[in-house]
Amino acid sequence: MNSPRGLFRCTLLSILVGGFLTGCGPKDENAPKKVDVAAQVSQFKGNADAKANALTELATGGPNSASAVNDIIPLLKDEDHVVRRLAAYALYRIGPAAKAAVPALKELMNDPDASTGTTALNALQAIEPASVEGVKVINTTKPVGL
Numbered sequence: 001m002n003s004p005r006g007l008f009r010c011t012l013l014s015i016l017v018g019g020f021l022t023g024c025g026p027k028d029e030n031a032p033k034k035v036d037v038a039a040q041v042s043q044f045k046g047n048a049d050a051k052a053n054a055l056t057e058l059a060t061g062g063p064n065s066a067s068a069v070n071d072i073i074p075l076l077k078d079e080d081h082v083v084r085r086l087a088a089y090a091l092y093r094i095g096p097a098a099k100a101a102v103p104a105l106k107e108l109m110n111d112p113d114a115s116t117g118t119t120a121l122n123a124l125q126a127i128e129p130a131s132v133e134g135v136k137v138i139n140t141t142k143p144v145g146l
């Protein structure tokens with residue numbers, strides 16, 4: 001016979017287990033997030049740190065940040081190599097919607113900072129893979145200690 005106490009325990013257990021299972025599933029940390037694009041783009045008028053922070057935030061938005069592409073492109077020529085690299089990375093995360101940046105990213109592949117050039121290549125591969133067919137990357141870094 002079902003007692004009210006037994007029914008209560010069963011119901012409580014069902015709620016706890018159900019709540020646990022729905023809240024503990026795998027989460028995709030790389031999934032695009034919602035970003036206030038206009039607020040981030042307004043930071044491009046600031047110093048290098050402000051630009052870097054805004055670009056990092058736009059990168060987390062992935063394709064949701066596509067409306068910022070035309071504002072990001074000029075940053076590929078910024079005087080700070082970290083800003084240039086993060087601009088390329090944000091475009092990489094935006095993906096095919098950043099097609100307008102392809103010519104500037106091709107130029108950036110020749111950046112004096114090897115890491116920035118590599119990031120530009122990765123962005124091109126994410127945006128328009130055909131644009132880098134046959135491109136060979138030469139590792140110009142020296143091993144540590146030499």
